[in-house]
Amino acid sequence: MVKIGVLGLQGAVREHVRAVEASGAEAFIIKWPEELEEMDGLIIPGGESTTMRKLIDKYQFMPNLKQFAAEGKPMFGTCAGLILLAKHVVGYSEPHIGVMDVTVERNSFGRQRESFEADLAINGVAEQYPAVFIRAPHIVEAGENVEVLAKHNGRIVAAREGQFLGCSFHPELTEDNRLTNFFVQMVTESKAKSTLV
Numbered sequence: 001m002v003k004i005g006v007l008g009l010q011g012a013v014r015e016h017v018r019a020v021e022a023s024g025a026e027a028f029i030i031k032w033p034e035e036l037e038e039m040d041g042l043i044i045p046g047g048e049s050t051t052m053r054k055l056i057d058k059y060q061f062m063p064n065l066k067q068f069a070a071e072g073k074p075m076f077g078t079c080a081g082l083i084l085l086a087k088h089v090v091g092y093s094e095p096h097i098g099v100m101d102v103t104v105e106r107n108s109f110g111r112q113r114e115s116f117e118a119d120l121a122i123n124g125v126a127e128q129y130p131a132v133f134i135r136a137p138h139i140v141e142a143g144e145n146v147e148v149l150a151k152h153n154g155r156i157v158a159a160r161e162g163q164f165l166g167c168s169f170h171p172e173l174t175e176d177n178r179l180t181n182f183f184v185q186m187v188t189e190s191k192a193k194s195t196l197v
Helices: 013-022 033-038 049-058 062-070 080-085 178-196
Strands: 003-007 026-030 041-044 075-078 086-089 100-105 116-122 126-133 138-142 147-152 155-161 164-167
Touching (some): 003 013, 003 178, 013 026, 080 086, 080 100, 100 155, 116 147, 116 155, 126 147, 126 178, 138 147
Parallel strands (some): 003 041, 041 075, 075 164, 086 100
Antiparallel strands (some): 138 155, 147 155, 155 164
16 A cells, blocks of 8 residues: 655645545655655645745755655645646746646635636546635646646646646545545556566
8 A cells, every 4th residue: 555645734634634545545644854755655735835835944844855756756736735846936936846847826716715616627537526726826837748637717727747746726625536546546656666676
């Protein structure tokens, strides 16, 4: 069984844990950088990206997060997590973790009160998926090796690049675990490959 960490600094951490367990993997809340070493995959939940970055710096997570990515381990960023994974963030000169070849714009679907739910077709995941958008970012531009998985009103809201998966919405806030399950499969395949090497 694969071990998937949920970065436990901010956001709907418990909901992600529930979704991971429902998808047949072991879930761990990651509170300290060294705990990442034991994980096969990592989910970076939603929240407020600026606050999350401050906490990442405060607890000295950044070197370990970059090392995790460098080791080829899968990472899944949801909402603010997508912003943290992106190589480019509109209005910012420097990225955060900066490992996924996408340009992301923050709060591009409006404020908290403009939160909404939409049915999305997600490539390889679901023809109809109930996506919850809360102060969501979107992907303005995707690099040539990035596979666009879903769009909403012409805007890219889910994408994958190799070991990295990102979405604008909150898959953990519904009972539908198909996107989390897709990530668990990514982690399972990645672990199987690494044990063959």
